Amino acid sequence: MAPTPFADSVTRFHFERAAVRGAVASLDDAGREVLGQHSYPPALRRALAELLAASALLASALAFKGTLIVQLQGTGPVTLLVVECTATLGLRATAQWRDSAAALPEDAPLRALAGDPETSRLAIMLDPKDGGPIYQGVVALEATSIAELIDHYLTTSEQIDSRLALATDGTRTRGLLVQRMPSAGPDDDATWRRAATAIDIDAADLLHASSVEALLAASFPSEDIRVMKGRPLRFHCDCSSERVSNALRLLGRAEIESILAEQGTVGVKCEFCGRSYNFAAADALALFTQAGAIDELAPDDAKRSE
Secondary structure, X not given: OOOXXXXXXXXEEEXXXXXXXXXXXXXXXHHHHHHOOOOOXXXXXXXXXXXXXXXXXXXXXXXXXOEEEEEEEOOOOEEEEXXXXXXXXXXXXXXXXXXXXHHXXXXXXXXXXXXXXXXXXXXXXXXXXXXXXXXXXXXXXXXXXXXXXXXXXXXHOOOOOEEEEEEEOOOOEEEEEEEEOOOOOHHHHHHHXXXXXXXXXXXXXXXXXXXXXXXXXXXXXOOOXXXXXXXXXXXXXXXXXXXXXXXXXXXXXXXXHHHHHHHOEEEEEEOOOOOEEEEEHHHHHHOOOOOOOOOOOOOOOEXXXX
C-alpha cells in the first residue's frame, strides 16, 4: 500500500485495540503561504506556525461547519494574534506587534510574546457560521510551550486527556496529537500511558519523517494503528467586497464621510491576505442607501488603509 500523502495534510488515526485516537498534520507550502503575507519577527513566526498546526489538528477532529479561531490579545510585544482554520481545513493568520517583538529569541514562549499574563488573554473559539452561538474557551498562559498550553486546555476545559507534539524549522511545521477517547475505560489505560509517553519525540524525528505511516511506526512501534484518509490543508481567506462593505456600514456614515474628507476615497486592506479594497466617494456613500442585511464581520478581517 502506498504511503499516505504527508505534505500539507491532516491524517487521523485510531488505535485498533484501545479507545485512543490521534492525528498528524504537516504544513509545507500552505504554511509558507499563510505566513508569507507579512514579515513576522522570528519568535512570532514560530508561534504562528505552531498554532496553525495545532488549529488544524483540533479542527480536523470536530464535526462542525464553521471556523475554529485561536486569538491572543496581549499587552506585550504582540498585541494581537489570530489563527483561523475552517471545517474544510482552510487556514489563515495575522498578527499585530510592537518593535520589541524583534528582540525576542525565536523560542520565546507565548507568554513572553503576550506580556503580562494577568492582562493578556488566549482564547479558542468555535464560530458555527450558521447564526448559532460562538463557543469560547480561555487558555491559561502558564505552560512553557504551545503544545503544553493546548494539552492543558484540552485536558482541563474539554475533559479530554490529550498530548501534543509540535515542531517547526522555518519552512515546515508538523504536529502529532493523541487523545484518550471519552469512551475509554480501565482496559485502555495501559495503551494510553504508552501513547502519551511515546509522543515525547525529538523535533527532528517529527519534521523529517518520510510518511505518516513511518512516523506512527516509529512513535508507536508496539501498537496496531488504523490510518484514515488524509485531508488537504490550504491557505484560504474568505474576505470579499461584500464583507468589507458591511464593515464600512458598521463604521457609520459619519466616520466614512470623515475619511472621504481627509483622503478622498476609502481604502481597506485585508490583514490576512493583503488584498486591497478601494471605494470611490460615490461608492462609499452609496453603501448607506443600499438595502440589505449586514453580515457578521470579525473586526480583524480588515483595517482602514493609511
